[in-house]
Amino acid sequence: MRRRILFGEHATQAPAIARFIDRTRFEPSFADLAHADFAPFDLVVPLSIAQIEAARAANDDGRRRAVLPTPELVALCDDKLACNQWLIAHGFAAHVPALLGPEPDSYPYIRKSRHGDFGAGCIMVPDAAAAAALEPIDAHSFHQRAVAGADEYVLHLLRIDGEIRFRLCYRYDMGTPLAVRGGGARAKATVPADAALALPLCSAILDVMAYEGTCCFNYKLEGGRVQLLEINPRFGGSLVGEVSAYLQAHFAALDPIAP
Template sequence: MQRILFGNHSTQMPAIARHIDHHRYEASFAPFDAVDLSRFDLVVPLRVGQIEGARGGRAVLPTADLVALCDDKLALNLWLIDHGFGDTVPTLLGARPTDYPYIRKTRRGDFGFGCAMIRGPGENDGSDHPDVFRQRAVAGADEYVLHLLRVGGTIRFQVAYRYDMGQPLGVRGAVDRPASITPADPGPALGPCTAILEALGYDGNCCFNYKWEEGALRILELNRRFGGSLVGVVTEYVTAHLAAL
């Protein structure tokens, strides 16, 4: 039986323990600096902050530079524009936008923290902090996630989901929760997303968040972590990651 060490995550740990195939894998959960990583066949960080600590174990992980780039939402948008993927980026706006609706974002953070949807004049934009930027909002109740594991230039695992947000301008995360989550076919999103990983030289696990706008792909974020919607297919993910090693 192969031994898998996952990082700590209060909600994902019990779900992983419930879904993983215990006939094939022995799952453990612990801070990476508290155990001997060499005892495990695979180490899986569940938070971005755990990636560096996982480097002493068996895992395919993005480089520290790529983690830092993707962690900075504005820097990633600018990289995409500079490298020929600008048509996937919702328009970046100045400090005092007059086009509505738009979303105010912090450069770093997840689960919707630091984000606010500004729907029209008179709404409180709230911040002049240098780590805040603004971007045209992409309307639509359907938001998609595409999880990819890329190793040595090859996609070794993929799964996509559709989130029905129940409203056209929701900010998925702590405040706005999806009305439903269903498996999805990434279809034409797969090509641009894999091309972006190729241009980045990205190996490891990642998750694209995106919407469709009149048939055009609009990328909202590129996350480097495991992602909660992988929990239900954790056995398949672990199997693919081990095979890639």
């Protein structure tokens, strides 16, 4: 019997999931989760941060259809400045590029929006001339040391009942050392990568958070050390190609005796 999966609507991820999912095992549907009837489905997967709160209702009848981080952890990870400050306060400062003041005098640095996906609101500042052209910073943004390097990594993780149940790592080749990956700068290549350096760190962070559900860590390597760029408390776009393995890991954790 095929498992029925309800995904949230998403302009790019939904069509990709529909293309890659193994339909011999899974029957996908896509809907506005705020108005969905969850009863017919075996699993509910939000595809954006905005959909997570609505997805919580999938468990209201006592059946565990969605594994989701707490509202407090969603808010923490969604605020990039607050998340960096949390990491520093909880012993992970060595893996956080230095936070800078409102008028940094060392370059390169990046001005980051506290909220937003896919590079929105992020500006790379390579030198004093570029800094002089910027508007004064406001409370919605912050400055952070830029980590140079053309390679950026993403580690997708699923944690259920305190254990990592699924992991998938990719390396993005950005082509230039100071690119801001997002709408204006896309990877030249995306290839599978070894998560060995980052997995112990990322697992330790999730342990301290007591995080449950899906997330992805974006990071670079500097001198062999992981430098965290952000933690996204959601399904990441580059996970779509392995969505069937991700779903199977869900069911293996939630219903281990099922075939």
